[in-house]
Amino acid sequence: MGWILPCVGGLGLLVVVVIAAVIGIYNRLVTLRNRVKNAWQQIDVQLRRRYDLIPNLVETVKAYATHEKETLERVISARNAAISAETVAEQGQAENALTGTLKSLFALAENYPDLKANQNFMMLQEELSGTESKIAYARQFYNDSVMTYNTSRETFPANLLAGMFGFEPAEGFEIEEEAKEPVKVQF
Amino acid sequence: MYDQISSNKLRSAALIVVFVLLVALIGFVFGQATDWGYLGLVLALVVAFVMSWGSYWYSDKIVLSMSRARPVDRDTEPYLVNTVEGLAIAAGLPVPRAYVIDDPSPNAFATGRNPENAAIAVTSGLVAMMNRQELEGVLAHELAHIKNYDTLLQTLAAVLAGSVTLISEWMLRSFWWGGGRRRDSSSGQLGAILMIVALVLAILSPIAAMLIQMAISRRREYLADASAAMLTRYPPGLANALRKIGGDRNKLRSANKATESLYIVNPLKGDRSGGMSALFNTHPPLEDRVARLEAM
Numbered sequence: 001m002g003w004i005l006p007c008v009g010g011l012g013l014l015v016v017v018v019i020a021a022v023i024g025i026y027n028r029l030v031t032l033r034n035r036v037k038n039a040w041q042q043i044d045v046q047l048r049r050r051y052d053l054i055p056n057l058v059e060t061v062k063a064y065a066t067h068e069k070e071t072l073e074r075v076i077s078a079r080n081a082a083i084s085a086e087t088v089a090e091q092g093q094a095e096n097a098l099t100g101t102l103k104s105l106f107a108l109a110e111n112y113p114d115l116k117a118n119q120n121f122m123m124l125q126e127e128l129s130g131t132e133s134k135i136a137y138a139r140q141f142y143n144d145s146v147m148t149y150n151t152s153r154e155t156f157p158a159n160l161l162a163g164m165f166g167f168e169p170a171e172g173f174e175i176e177e178e179a180k181e182p183v184k185v186q187f
Numbered sequence: 188m189y190d191q192i193s194s195n196k197l198r199s200a201a202l203i204v205v206f207v208l209l210v211a212l213i214g215f216v217f218g219q220a221t222d223w224g225y226l227g228l229v230l231a232l233v234v235a236f237v238m239s240w241g242s243y244w245y246s247d248k249i250v251l252s253m254s255r256a257r258p259v260d261r262d263t264e265p266y267l268v269n270t271v272e273g274l275a276i277a278a279g280l281p282v283p284r285a286y287v288i289d290d291p292s293p294n295a296f297a298t299g300r301n302p303e304n305a306a307i308a309v310t311s312g313l314v315a316m317m318n319r320q321e322l323e324g325v326l327a328h329e330l331a332h333i334k335n336y337d338t339l340l341q342t343l344a345a346v347l348a349g350s351v352t353l354i355s356e357w358m359l360r361s362f363w364w365g366g367g368r369r370r371d372s373s374s375g376q377l378g379a380i381l382m383i384v385a386l387v388l389a390i391l392s393p394i395a396a397m398l399i400q401m402a403i404s405r406r407r408e409y410l411a412d413a414s415a416a417m418l419t420r421y422p423p424g425l426a427n428a429l430r431k432i433g434g435d436r437n438k439l440r441s442a443n444k445a446t447e448s449l450y451i452v453n454p455l456k457g458d459r460s461g462g463m464s465a466l467f468n469t470h471p472p473l474e475d476r477v478a479r480l481e482a483m
Contacts, residue, residue: 130269
């Protein structure tokens, strides 16, 4: 009967190790899933910052460039369209349109030396181009986080638990990688 | 990546142990050579512990003020701060504090014991000379150092090696002035001891310098370059920046032997060239770094 005790002990040890491993994997998956969520919110924060900056920009430009009503209206409507977009795809499209109208607005500012020299305008221009690159970086970080999360939920042995505990695969951002050219910052 | 981080923490701990032993040795020799006896050792140990503690918690501030860096914020340097913030988002790190060193020589370094207490300092020359892509490349390189905990190791090494040199110098000077000389010893014995002390000290400073070189292996620069390329998804940015920095002949006035290894490119340009001295370089050759980035 001397073999029973070591056997039970060994079995107990095995159970403890397995439980510890399961806890470790589960916690890691939760951490990674939360990071994905947090990365998604980061994008939202930057988008909101951009929406907040645009009315100020429009007001500043209005004071100097009275004849450019049309361009300004296009910027505002593109902003509103982006805010009210519902699906991710819709929002992506609206954001691209907004970027386009902002570019034409900054191009137009070239014709108004007073506006270009305006301190407030310069600051808004820097803030907007800074925010734009932050949006791009936030999306990049989101995609990185999604990749890390998906990889670890699909690899063994985490894949056995992922389905059991309902860890759904996360969806990455589809960004058409436009050629990265030096962002124009004119002062 | 996580291996890098824990091995850097381990190396930082080892660095502190070596430093404490080194200072203890100096104190012991000093005590034997004078009539302080073991008080020298005790004093040295106290100094070593205070120094280690202080440099762990305050090395970033010490290095920043040694380099005459001034803090900037969104209002004073919106362009720089926005760029730092963007990259911190991309790296998933807390936003480091931004500092500017007023100097035309383009360079940058990062410091801080962990990502939560990190700072990036750039020279005004760097901001003026680089376009956005190039500045992003340089800042991403520094962020990589922060993420890998290189900054902890680098900054500790800079401060500790600096203080070893200082202590040795102070001791040498106290011998010079003949203070605390053991009265009952024969002049022959004293002379021998002094000789040994002088010898030890003469060896110590190069060792301290070597420690920095070893602790901050040149390979860490390649690693940070590669991470920067990953982060910006645009290797030519950093490659162009390095080329521009290499083409500039200005020396960074506020940099010195202790802090040179912190910078992205050696700030004491042209002091060493070729031959044996290549072994003691803190940075890999620029052409090599540019070539690696361009191959990505």
